[in-house]
Amino acid sequence: MQNPFKGSLGIDFYTNQSTIKYIVLVVAAIIGVGSIIYTTQLVNVLKERERENIKLWAKAVEFSTVADGGSLNFITDNIIRPDNSLPVIILDSATNEILTTRNVQFDSSLNQNQIDDYLNKVLDQMKAENDPQPILIRDRPGSKIVSIQYVYFRNSRLLRQLSAYPYIQLSVIAVFAFIAYLAFSYSRKAEQNRVWVGLAKETAHQLGTPLSSLMAWVEYLRELPQMEDRHDIIIELNKDVQRLEMITSRFSNIGSNPVLKNEEVSEVIEETIAYLKPRVSSKVAFVIDADAPHLSAKMNRPLFEWVVENIVKNGVDAMSGIGKITITIGQESEGMVFIDIADDGKGIAKGKIKEVFKPGFTTKKRGWGLGLTLVKRIIENYHMGKIFVKASSADVGTVFRIVLKD
Ligand SMILES: Nc1ncnc2c1ncn2[C@@H]1O[C@H](COP(=O)(O)OP(=O)(O)O)[C@@H](O)[C@H]1O
Ligand SMILES: [Mg+2]
Structure with missing residues (x-):
């Protein structure tokens, strides 16, 4: 399916938007x-x-x-x-x-x-x-x-007033334009919030019904005498049900006010990586480097796992199959924990570093450009934390840093 953020003529929405900004400024x-x-x-x-x-x-x-x-x-x-x-x-x-x-x-x-x-x-x-x-x-x-x-x-007074007039007029217009801009961007943000929350709630809700029925069917099959020697099927089915449960809980957390709990960061990371590892190329190595292994941070676990998954998958995409993902956990400052996720992939072009978090920005053929938007939302809006590209270069790779409160 075509990325909806790219117009039907294939014009990139982002280059377009900045050209419009430029034209407005010049005019x-x-x-x-x-x-x-x-x-x-x-x-x-x-x-x-x-x-x-x-x-x-x-x-x-x-x-x-x-x-x-x-x-x-x-x-x-x-x-x-x-x-x-x-x-x-x-x-x-x-x-x-x-x-x-x-x-x-x-x-x-x-x-x-x-x-x-x-x-x-x-x-x-x-x-x-x-x-x-x-x-x-x-x-x-x-x-x-x-x-x-x-x-x-x-x-004359008239002359003096007239010479000051354009400056006064322009400053009044500038102040007005600035306030209008703030009001618009505020209402746009509020609208985006409603869309995110509404869509996520609806998805979780829709998934809920077939999921509980699926769970009941699995239990039914488990009891069935004909299935006695086919428990491998039950185990696989159960895994998929759990996977669906995880997805549902992610969406329902995005759609509500998620509860933050103190979690040990390295443990959460290890579990997430253990889950991801078999799902990516076996030529990708994972290294977890926690210099203070018992650091904890306030997080909503399903959402934070989603964040790590998104960033790690982008890292793997950037390295065309072979490479290394290094996750470093440490103390950022008093009361703050950082998690650095580094890959040795192709890096982000200098001018695009600011763009990667914007909805619709993607350089992939089949990309949606929503992964990092979601990640930023989860970290900043739900965890009151920070996320940014700490470093990126073509020959070394990219480092994303997440900062959470402990
Ligand atoms: N680790 C990375 N290395 C290189 N480029 C990256 C990395 N992470 C993100 N990007 C760039 O940011 C874009 C947006 O990422 P994302 O929001 O996850 O959307 P998608 O993965 O669907 O493209 C990617 O298409 C890619 O160009
Ligand atoms: Mg992605």
């Missing part, structure tokens, strides 16, 4: 950069306009100093005045003294010193934002320049 980056560039352009246009206004205003002030004051004051104040919201400070170039301010609001309860401090601060802000616009003071039109004054100005 998001283009949108982000694009909106920043666009608003920067708007800001520049607006800035230029404000500068033009100030220039015009400075020219008018310049003109008013040589012409008849009254009517021109009206023009500068009411018609070509800088945008009402633009704060302006005029500085004498020779003395560096503040001559006038416009639209600079300050607290009226301040004393003169405080006002000066405040104005100097505003002036610094203005200097940072814009180059000043000079006003050339003459006695008469066309005569020599007597002095120069500088008009410093701040950008």
Whole structure:
């Protein structure tokens, strides 16, 4: 049967998924950069306009100093005045003294010193934002320049808000996207949990009925006089019934809240290996290396055996028939026991080490890619332990490490 995780066109789901991720990221980056560039352009246009206004205003002030004051004051104040919201400070170039301010609001309860401090601060802000616009003071039109004054100005609130806008907008969107992502992945996990648990429960339930009837039939056959000299059949039948019982108990444990009990790790490993050994190629050697033979860990035995079986079978698959599986048990840290399962097979490609636990990832023709997903689930969700690829290389083999609480 075809692996359902591979699309009908044979496109690998995983490479596909990471390409999609990559495309989404690139599109998001283009949108982000694009909106920043666009608003920067708007800001520049607006800035230029404000500068033009100030220039015009400075020219008018310049003109008013040589012409008849009254009517021109009206023009500068009411018609070509800088945008009402633009704060302006005029500085004498020779003395560096503040001559006038416009639209600079300050607290009226301040004393003169405080006002000066405040104005100097505003002036610094203005200097940072814009180059000043000079006003050339003459006695008469066309005569020599007597002095120069500088008009410093701040950008309008609108302009400042507009230049901050894309950054604020993008950060709000980013925060929102992050929260949405968390919510989605949480609900996806919850859904996966329900599928695992439901399917496992149903399987255990369905197996239960024929299994108990099978057990009764075996007992019936055992008592039958015609079977007297064929007890070998009964023994084989019994083995298969036990095997079915084991499968049922695995599924029923996955489908419930499995009970954890203190078990001696090396004993469980030895028993599992004794069971597996006759079922794999006789050219595969097994070595169990327990430097502290009586280490115990909290585990659900049927599930943990399932884990070991899956990892060992993958190791055997990786070595094409001949090789060695080494299982090392030891103390990881205070209260933690590790179990390393090492093979001398072909290893996992560097880029794929992270992928092996994902559902559907397989490099085998007849693989389902669910073995290690199940293993990870059993260790992390049911045992609160850890499992990871400790090492893997093409010439040496692969080591999986399981860490359990003792
Ligand atoms: N010990 C190992 N050595 C090399 N590759 C491994 C080993 N264990 C797992 N893998 C890789 O991880 C994949 C997923 O393993 P698994 O989830 O058990 O699914 P399956 O065995 O059905 O392929 C395998 O197809 C293989 O490519
Ligand atoms: Mg497998």
